[in-house]
Amino acid sequence: MTSTDSPTAIAVPRPGLRDRLRRERYLLSLVLWLDDDYPSAERRALLAQLRGELDTAAADTSMREAIRSLGPARQLAAEYSELLDTGRPRWGLGAAAAAGWLLLCLAATAVFASALWQVAPHAGADGVTARLLWAELTVVRTWGETSLAWESGFPWTLLVTLGVLLVTARAWRAVPVLRRERGEA
């Protein structure tokens, strides 16, 4: 390294309330446009850095001008999102897909159970039993008993959920050997 002098801290006047609100509105907009999987620690560091840079620029010109020079938040967020390592696992996306699958299962089960509920009074004391994918639902609806039983030998729902999570998140990228180098197709 060629630089010799260590920089010393320079005091920057704290912006007024209106300017701080302008700054935070811009940063909030930037956060909203950032990639969902932008690592939270890096996101916090980026915001802290930009906050400091904006305050310094605002002391030199004005907060309005400092924000204008950064450009549209959407464009800046896109530039930072492009810098993310594309070969990393996307846990946020995987969790969202797994949650979606679980919600779909829940909705399908509710609709199915509701249909069984309608016909259960005519089925007598044993109730009505039907199969939904890998699970067996039994609904009993008599004067003496009202019940809903769910039987599934193997926890396929959880297994599929885990599969959706791992595949969508591209979990294999967490293993260094299986990761593609940057620039590979």
Next chain:
Amino acid sequence: MAARTQAPRDPQLLKGVLPMLVLALLREQDSYGYELVTRLRDAGLTDVATGSVYPVLTRLERDGHLASYLVASQSGPARKYYTPTDAGLEHLGVQRRGWQQLGDVVAVVMTPGPRRSRPVQEARP
């Protein structure tokens, strides 16, 4: 004599050379983001935007061409200073040679030479 007005600068051209300029300035002195922007403006890039410089700094740091360290501020958050790494200085050397070679070619092509007359079209039978 009329004053020369600055020709509009192609943003793509600037985007291409910005990492090299950033490395060249940081080789002289460590800087934080906004300070670097003002140094670029003082050097003649008067229209350079902070929004185009900050992501370049992040990219160069990600690629190992820059290192950074925090300097505590008397008010507000700590300031992030950038300094070129050995790999960054090596990269700068490669970039500079490439730029000079390109500049030589551009200079040759852009130097106006004597205009040749158009070839005369032969009459077809």
